[in-house]
Amino acid sequence: MDKVRQIRLAKDAMDRDWADPELDLGAVAAHAGYSRYHFLRAFKEAYGETPGQYLTHRRIERAEEMLRAADLSVTEICHLVGFSSLGTFSARFKTRTGLTPSEYRSKNVGRGAALIPGCYAMLWAGGFPTARAPKITATLKKRPAPAAAYRDKEEPPDDRRAEP
Numbered sequence: 001m002d003k004v005r006q007i008r009l010a011k012d013a014m015d016r017d018w019a020d021p022e023l024d025l026g027a028v029a030a031h032a033g034y035s036r037y038h039f040l041r042a043f044k045e046a047y048g049e050t051p052g053q054y055l056t057h058r059r060i061e062r063a064e065e066m067l068r069a070a071d072l073s074v075t076e077i078c079h080l081v082g083f084s085s086l087g088t089f090s091a092r093f094k095t096r097t098g099l100t101p102s103e104y105r106s107k108n109v110g111r112g113a114a115l116i117p118g119c120y121a122m123l124w125a126g127g128f129p130t131a132r133a134p135k136i137t138a139t140l141k142k143r144p145a146p147a148a149a150y151r152d153k154e155e156p157p158d159d160r161r162a163e164p
Contacts, residue, residue, distance in 0.1 A: 006032040007046050010039065014051065018058045019082045025051060059083065060096045067105040074101045 010032035017023050028051055029039035043051045059081040066077045075086055078101075083089035093101050 003042065004046065006034065007039075007042055010034075010043070010051070011047070011054070014055050014058065018055060018062065019080065021079075021082045021084050023055065023082070055082075056092055057096065060093055063089070063093060063101065064097070064104065064108075067101055068108045074105075077101070 010028045013031040014023065014028055025036045025040065029036045032039050032042075034042060040050060043054075047054060049057075063077050063081045066072060066080065067074075070077070072080070074090070078086050078089040081089075083092075090100055093099075093104070097104055099107065
């Protein structure tokens with residue numbers, strides 16, 4: 001597989017799993033079949049920014065949409081778009097847009113349709129993960145479960161109908 005195709009596969013994985021807070025450089029590099037640091041250099045050469053910068057931009061774009069359209073708190077939006085720290089989210093958001101998330105919302109609400117109620121937005125987004133739910137990380141998504149080896153399964157019981 002050529003280099004551009006491998007990097008594109010990893011970029012597609014970031015586009016698909018952008019909200020997963022567990023998505024890290026190692027998981028994305030594995031999609032391309034590269035080591036972490038080789039992938040970092042190759043991605044920056046191909047797209048002009050690091051994978052981390054690209055992922056942050058994707059998450060901020062989604063946060064902008066949610067701030068305009070959903071009646072959710074900034075903290076809820078922060079977690080839904082894949083940030084684990086409200087401070088980091090706010091700082092990166094302000095760096096990218098020039099406004100804090102709250103300022104962005106107050107400036108842009110009222111343009112377009114009414115806000116979607118938070119309960120519907122959370123239902124659509126799947127809500128927050130609970131402690132009881134198994135956590136499927138980006139790393140687990142890329143690795144299929146091992147298949148059973150030949151004859152590892154139990155033998156079916158013999159059919160006794162043929163016996164007298």
